Amino acid sequence: MMKFRNWRRGVVAVAALATVALAGTACTRPATQQAGESGAIRISVGVDPSYAPFFLAEQEGMFEAAGLDVRIVQTEGGAASAQNVVAGTSEMSGNADSTALTVMAANPSLRALGVYEESTRYFQVVVRPGIDPKSIRKVGVFPGIGLYFTDLYLMSLGLDPATVEHVTTGPPEQPALLGRGDIDAFVSFDPWVGQAVEGGGRVVATSGDFGAKYTQWLVASDGWLAANEKVAAEVFDVLADAAAIVDADPDRAARAVAASIQLDPAEARRTVDQIDFGARDFTDEDIARAEDLVTFFRAQGKIGGSVDTGLVLRRGWLTEHVLGAPA
Incomplete structure (x- = not known):
């Protein structure tokens, strides 16, 4: 199992596992919903088990327990989640690194705040x-x-x-x-x-x-982030807790996924087992891989121009605002 730079998260996860469970019955919301009318934070995600931390946090009321009005918006996946952030129909999104970068190429105001999962086995x-x-x-x-x-x-x-x-x-x-x-x-x-x-x-x-792997990032727009950095940190804090629970208790995660997207729990469990969940900051390896992806997509004609990976990947943000300094 991967070891994440998650200095206080293990304690939080153990506590969460020992005090199971708000039996949430949260429903999913379509991408067309115009939230934000009550200050809600809309997070767009795809509809597969790789988004288990979002589904678990919603199903078990973890956002609500943290005092957050978060609404998980299910999209068809791919670029749609990040494009919702660009369009202003969501405040944040969960995206695979490759997908986020292709959207960032045309929308350089997007920012990736950190990693919440990665895998060398999913593909x-x-x-x-x-x-x-x-x-x-x-x-x-x-x-x-x-x-x-x-x-x-x-x-x-x-x-x-x-x-x-x-x-x-x-x-x-x-x-x-x-x-x-x-x-x-x-x-x-x-x-x-x-x-x-x-x-x-x-x-x-x-x-x-x-020698290949993928990561998923939490994404927001630079403008929204500048005005809501504390809220963004609180959201990622809950997501980090949920990711730690998913990694420690995949059966619990599979039940949340199955309830959120009407998927067979056994299939959800099999997919969750192929992914390492946990919150961490961006590393030199992440930056290098992002640059390789951009170079590849440009050569393929999938994106035009360049992506300033040092700008759009907010390296150090998660450590500063969520994880804290190592003990």
Whole structure:
């Protein structure tokens, strides 16, 4: 399990686990809801188990217990969450690093405040029956991080990505394409990996096997943050507590996810187990990876211009405002 720079969080998590539970019944809100009328903090997230800390905090009333009026806004995922912040229909969002950076390229006023989860196991490589990885000639890819990880994997095998046909497809279509033999492999995540395995495919690697990982960030706009830094810190403080609980008690997290997005608890648990949850500040490695992603996306024509990673990633913010100095 990953060790996070979370100097006081372990004590908080133990206390939270020992004093379980506000049995919350919070409902989800559509992205079109015009909140903010009562000072609510709207946080846009996707609808999959990687957002477990948000769902657990909402289901168990953790935001309310901290005196915060937080409303979790479910979106279709991807760039939509960060775009809600840009549009002003949400104050904050949870986003994967790759997605946040693509939105930041066009909206440099966005700021990432810190990491609340990361994984080297969430993304997996699946090949169809009878295929040796080094014999891959056709891969299914989804834009963004899917393409980035696919090319990293191919290069780790000594294959030139330019010599392998890339079939652009969404994750839900990948298992069927693999089963029909239309593609030899794909890099994706559950439930699509599990579906492909049920159809005869096999997992041959996770992203950590070829030196790749992803992180998720809490994002806000610079203007809102400047006027609401204390509130932002209080939100991230609760999120950090929730992330620590998710990491320590994945069954509890799976129940919260299942209640929030109507997902089978066993499937939610399987996904949660593939992710390391915990709050930490940005590191040199995070900055370097962000710059690599920006370079890759620019070369692919996915973004124009550059992203000032030293500006949009607020390194040190979480330590200063939430975690505190190490003892």
